[in-house]
Amino acid sequence: MSSNEEEPLSGGNVSAGVVRVGDTVRRPAGPWTPSVHALLTHLHDVGFRGAPRALGIDDQGREVLTFVPGRVVWPDRFALVTPTRQLARVARMIKDFHDAVQDFTPPADARWQVLIPAEGDEIIGHQDLAPWNLVADDDGQWTFIDWDTAAPGSRLWDVAYAMRGFIPLSAHPDWQSPDAADRLRVFADAYGLDEAERRRLVPMLGRRTRAMHDFLRDQAAQGSEPWTRLWQEGHGDAWRNDAEYIEKRQDQWARALFAD
Incomplete structure (x- = not known):
């Protein structure tokens, strides 16, 4: 591919207009883009390497980020994070991000794309730390992508969401983990809760899981895209089923988290 040739990038549920140009990714910008770029610049400056670098805005008004080589973990490479040592690596990576962002001071005029209001606001959280946003390359480098919905939140709000995806805490028979409680403990220990x-x-x-169902339900009722399409494809049902699965097992999670 030449340095100026545009290659559409797919993957994820919201990727319209995302292209690769040489060693960069170009994405539609929004009012939140300057704040997100300030966040990514801070993370790079303090040594966190699990996020792309922000490179500014191109002549078409698109945000420019460094291209992250590799492939997303979900769904075809989920086995990469199945071993508990790899699950623990995810938890430590998220902890490193949260520690790195702790001293970030947002711009005075910061604007964020807040899809779901978080519980807490002590940090700027990623808000979508999930296997579909974790890119792994052949050299063992892991990078979280899709920071456009980063917004004020809490460490636990980010962690709860990540646990649902990486353990996973799923009602689906194809993804339900028989040792979910043990994996929950591994994640909590590795993060240091x-x-x-x-x-x-x-x-x-x-x-946190039910909040995703409610968001999709409300957006579909308003006819907002791409959320209406996702709701029609059954994503809302999946989040609701997972929420019920999680809620029914609170005692199990508590026993695992406080086991001696």
């Missing part, structure tokens, strides 16, 4: 955080996490797991 303290006792108080674990107590707050247990009920949050269900709320």
